[in-house]
Amino acid sequence: xxxxxxxxxxxxxxxxxxxxxxxxxxxxxxxxxxxxxxxxxxxxxxxxxxxxxxxxxxxxxxxxxxxxxxxxxxxxxxxxxxxxxxxxxxxxxxxxxxxxxxxxxxxxxxxxxxxxxxxxxxxxxxxxxxxxxxxxxxxxxxxxxxxxxxxxxxxxxxxxxxxxxxxxxxxxxxxxxxxxxxxxxxxxxxxxxxxxxxxxxxxxxxxxxxxxxxxxxxxxxxxxxxxxxxxxxxxxxxxxxxx
Amino acid sequence: xxxxxxxxxxxxxxxxxxxxxxxxxxxxxxxxxxxxxxxxxxxxxxxxxxxxxxxxxxxxxxxxxxxxxxxxxxxxxxxxxxxxxxxxxxxxxxxxxxxxxxxxxxxxxxxxxxxxxxxxxxxxxxxxxxxxxxxxxxxxxxxxxxxxxxxxxxxxxxxxxxxxxxxxxxxxx
Numbered sequence: 049x050x051x052x053x054x055x056x057x058x059x060x061x062x063x064x065x066x067x068x069x070x071x072x073x074x075x076x077x078x079x080x081x082x083x084x085x086x087x088x089x090x091x092x093x094x095x096x097x098x099x100x101x102x103x104x105x106x107x108x109x110x111x112x113x114x115x116x117x118x119x120x121x122x123x124x125x126x127x128x129x130x131x132x133x134x135x136x137x138x139x140x141x142x143x144x145x146x147x148x149x150x151x152x153x154x155x156x157x158x159x160x161x162x163x164x165x166x167x168x169x170x171x172x173x174x175x176x177x178x179x180x181x182x183x184x185x186x187x188x189x190x191x192x193x194x195x196x197x198x199x200x201x202x203x204x205x206x207x208x209x210x211x212x213x214x215x216x217x218x219x220x221x222x223x224x225x226x227x228x229x230x231x232x233x234x235x236x237x238x239x240x241x242x243x244x245x246x247x248x249x250x251x252x253x254x255x256x257x258x259x260x261x262x263x264x265x266x267x268x269x270x271x272x273x274x275x276x277x278x279x280x281x282x283x284x285x286x287x288x289x290x291x
Numbered sequence: 292x293x294x295x296x297x298x299x300x301x302x303x304x305x306x307x308x309x310x311x312x313x314x315x316x317x318x319x320x321x322x323x324x325x326x327x328x329x330x331x332x333x334x335x336x337x338x339x340x341x342x343x344x345x346x347x348x349x350x351x352x353x354x355x356x357x358x359x360x361x362x363x364x365x366x367x368x369x370x371x372x373x374x375x376x377x378x379x380x381x382x383x384x385x386x387x388x389x390x391x392x393x394x395x396x397x398x399x400x401x402x403x404x405x406x407x408x409x410x411x412x413x414x415x416x417x418x419x420x421x422x423x424x425x426x427x428x429x430x431x432x433x434x435x436x437x438x439x440x441x442x443x444x445x446x447x448x449x450x451x452x453x454x455x456x457x458x459x460x461x462x463x464x
Contacts (some may be wrong), residue, residue: 076330092326093333105340112344136362143359154352159463162348164377171405175429178417185409192405199377213463215363215412221374224381224394240443244365 088273090280106170110236111269118262120156128208130254133208133245160202167198183282187275189266197265204257207250219245358464370449373463379443380436386451
């Protein structure tokens with residue numbers, strides 16, 4: 049008997065896992081009902097979903113990068129105050145004084161760029177597979193909203209280091225809001241919390257970046273995955289029609 | 292074969308005879324529509340993908356430091372002024388078209404078009420050969436967008452002039 053199954057059969061182990069070892073298919077199916085982490089998955093999927101060609105695993109890749117950003121972002125939050133007087137110094141301090149500070153910042157930065165690529169690629173793969181077709185239309189809509197939110201996450205995060213790169217990239221990026229017909233000035237002022245990028249902008253972007261956007265994204269991702277699980281066993285609209 | 296007269300072959304009683312081929316079809320071939328257990332078939336693949344992604348991030352983070360320029364200074368405008376790379380296509384459009392077109396109509400149209408896509412494209416076919424219009428349209432926009440992004444990111448220098456990235460580099464991540 050393996051170590052893990054011995055552990056599972058103790059009183060505490062049974063209280064945590066609640067299921068026997070997955071010996072038969074029935075045991076494995078039971079896991080999906082009892083396990084919190086597994087409940088996001090369906091019990092069975094169609095065989096072609098296992099292949100790389102089907103999805104290139106881009107949805108999983110996006111989710112893993114989101115998790116990486118979540119964890120590294122929380123670490124960065126401990127050492128950062130969103131004010132023009134402190135922000136830049138906090139980043140310098142993070143890179144030189146804080147344990148693994150530079151490394152965690154790098155992880156956050158590269159995960160963010162990769163996530164924009166992964167989410168865009170995920171959308172393209174879903175398009176070419178025709179996986180947005182009925183009854184999955186609304187999950188595609190949720191996905192498009194998640195793509196826009198990924199871009200907003202990246203954009204709001206870009207300002208936080210408060211260096212020349214951040215300041216002017218946000219200045220240029222947000223200048224496009226001024227061209228909204230009739231309400232251009234209002235749109236830009238709402239975005240920047242003022243006429244130009246300043247301390248109010250930094251606070252606004254920070255709150256959006258660490259609370260509003262990620263919180264909304266977590267809920268939307270849960271809904272997205274829930275719909276994926278519900279629809280996972282549906283065959284294609286014209287079953288077997290795909291290549 | 293009746294019960295009262297058992298067939299005996301080599302000291303063994305024969306209980307039944309089955310045909311040499313299964314009654315329906317030939318051997319069972321795995322089909323795309325077959326159901327397979329998620330645990331372990333899909334989970335193990337997802338685990339491998341997750342480890343691979345984290346490995347890529349780890350290697351990038353060890354090799355390349357995130358940029359940090361001088362402290363923000365509203366009085367010193369860098370040239371070129373570049374938006375983040377994923378907005379480079381918009382910035383490139385902005386340099387060539389009226390701002391209302393490049394800054395509002397195009398991005399707004401793209402997002403609205405994507406949101407409405409499943410309600411516009413009601414063709415139930417999923418094979419690319421039977422949805423040529425949809426595939427061609429999407430591919431056109433995708434390629435154009437990637438091209439504009441690359442141009443805006445790597446091929447634009449001071450005052451948005453054309454530069455060759457292997458001679459001068461102005462891309463920022």
